Amino acid sequence: MATLEDLTARIDAGERLSEQDAAALASSRDIITLGMLATTIRRRLHGNEVTYVRVLDLEIDDKADLKVGTTTTADSAGEVRVFATPQTLDAAIALVEQARDIAGGVPLSAFCLFELGKLPEGLPVVLPALKKAGLDAVTQAPIDRLADPERALELLADAGLPLARMTVNDTPEREWISVCREVAGLQTRLRTIRAFAPLARTIDAAEPTTGYEDVKRIALARLVVDNVDTIQVDWSLYGPKLAQVALTFGADDIDSVSAVHDDSLGRRRSPVEEIRRSIHAAGYEPVERDGRFVRRG
Amino acid sequence: MSIRLGAVSYLNTRPLVQGLERETDRFDLRFDVPAKCAELLHANEVDLGLIPSIEYPGHDYRIVPGMSIASDGPVASVAIFSKVPADRIRSIALDTSSRTSVALLRVLCARWFAITPRFARMPPDLDRMLRECDAALVIGDNALFTDHEALGLEKVDLGEEWIGMTGRPFVYAFWAGRPDVVGPDDVRALQLARDRGLTATDTIGRDMFPDNPERAARAALYLRENVKYALGEPEIAGLRQFYQLAAEVGAVAAAEAPRFY
Numbered sequence: 180m181a182t183l184e185d186l187t188a189r190i191d192a193g194e195r196l197s198e199q200d201a202a203a204l205a206s207s208r209d210i211i212t213l214g215m216l217a218t219t220i221r222r223r224l225h226g227n228e229v230t231y232v233r234v235l236d237l238e239i240d241d242k243a244d245l246k247v248g249t250t251t252t253a254d255s256a257g258e259v260r261v262f263a264t265p266q267t268l269d270a271a272i273a274l275v276e277q278a279r280d281i282a283g284g285v286p287l288s289a290f291c292l293f294e295l296g297k298l299p300e301g302l303p304v305v306l307p308a309l310k311k312a313g314l315d316a317v318t319q320a321p322i323d324r325l326a327d328p329e330r331a332l333e334l335l336a337d338a339g340l341p342l343a344r345m346t347v348n349d350t351p352e353r354e355w356i357s358v359c360r361e362v363a364g365l366q367t368r369l370r371t372i373r374a375f376a377p378l379a380r381t382i383d384a385a386e387p388t389t390g391y392e393d394v395k396r397i398a399l400a401r402l403v404v405d406n407v408d409t410i411q412v413d414w415s416l417y418g419p420k421l422a423q424v425a426l427t428f429g430a431d432d433i434d435s436v437s438a439v440h441d442d443s444l445g446r447r448r449s450p451v452e453e454i455r456r457s458i459h460a461a462g463y464e465p466v467e468r469d470g471r472f473v474r475r476g
Numbered sequence: 477m478s479i480r481l482g483a484v485s486y487l488n489t490r491p492l493v494q495g496l497e498r499e500t501d502r503f504d505l506r507f508d509v510p511a512k513c514a515e516l517l518h519a520n521e522v523d524l525g526l527i528p529s530i531e532y533p534g535h536d537y538r539i540v541p542g543m544s545i546a547s548d549g550p551v552a553s554v555a556i557f558s559k560v561p562a563d564r565i566r567s568i569a570l571d572t573s574s575r576t577s578v579a580l581l582r583v584l585c586a587r588w589f590a591i592t593p594r595f596a597r598m599p600p601d602l603d604r605m606l607r608e609c610d611a612a613l614v615i616g617d618n619a620l621f622t623d624h625e626a627l628g629l630e631k632v633d634l635g636e637e638w639i640g641m642t643g644r645p646f647v648y649a650f651w652a653g654r655p656d657v658v659g660p661d662d663v664r665a666l667q668l669a670r671d672r673g674l675t676a677t678d679t680i681g682r683d684m685f686p687d688n689p690e691r692a693a694r695a696a697l698y699l700r701e702n703v704k705y706a707l708g709e710p711e712i713a714g715l716r717q718f719y720q721l722a723a724e725v726g727a728v729a730a731a732e733a734p735r736f737y
Binding site: 192193194195223224303307310311316333335336337338339340341342366367370371372373406407408471472 | 515518519520530531533534535536575582585586592594595597654723724725726727728729730
């Protein structure tokens, strides 16, 4: 394997890691080196800035209507999000229309592309219908669940719907590096992936990953998926401490900061002051964005 | 050491590379199709690539100032050929060999024609495309030379529609590479090649179509009248707007500000 100095020089020059180098780094236990290399790419793409987005998650009540969890309105949010699994297209359209009314001019994302693909009408019908109903973006597309990710992303683009983030649903059994290469390959062909969130969305309570494994995945994602602009970590799912550490392993964006200022939500629903403090403490400059990745304020 | 240039050997790129192959002390020139040209740049196998504008976002590249492949009116070589008026199109067959043109079409459908057609990807065979869809995206020589009136089709020129929507030129491609790979003298050499090329459009037309004087003349006219090779403030403003709109409709991952050598 090349030395750290060689790899850093090559990454500084804009070269991609070879498959051998990436595989060697993946098998290494030296996460300090990994973090330094990932930070080289991260700083080249984003300088000293870390973006975050305040999200208002809409809940579904027992009448299948959407509601805002507290008395908060969408005003403070940079994104309004509906995380539901509708059973019919009509139900999905109804949720989007309700959410659109709540969101006003705030970007609205909803649903998982994999789940939408299960609707009987099929994505070529479902996605344009949701766009027409007022949806601004599909919330997530799990690379490990989509049978044909390239086709699914093409259909999203055809419908004029951006994807908010490419995700990984479960901790992969196959080599992590191959997942990263698959995402990078998709981006080479399609160029429509704005953000990649490399940590699994479902956490196995019986066998959770360790912090070491999580930051290593983030660093390898930054190194291999170097053609996707943003490596994202979820504040509410993984907590403030891992999210903060992830910033020193290649992550540049923090998702799911709660737009609800309610102390009862606990420490993982941190107010904006806390996230800004965490980003500063990691040595970066916080920048708030909206669901379209446009800076706020 | 020579700068490795990755160029495209299409008709509309010839004026930008005129004479460069003789500057072997400065440039090492190779020709590929546009997508390959971008791949070579992404893989750092060329220093500077004549890349489609859709390939620029998401990379730490700089653009060679002052020149591009653009249009500020009808471009003639990027168009949809349609059996129905644009606002009644329900399905479009895509020649996907130009991602920039596909992204432009998506933007126009969403923001100008106000239609949400079904898109189908298929090889650039106009007969087959129009058997299966209301309209077909056609690019390059096929778009330039196909007589749409003889076929009873409408030709919707995407360059013309873009300027109708935005009032700004559309930029299809430009030279780009990593920071610091070219200096001011190299930029001047590329601009001189462009200037030479613009005085040689008749020669380029004859070189491209040596056995067909009619096409050679049409090609020369196309290079003089339809394609523009500047990259000034109006083109940069058009490029910014394209990236912004393409990001909004999900045709490209992110809007990106053009950066220059």
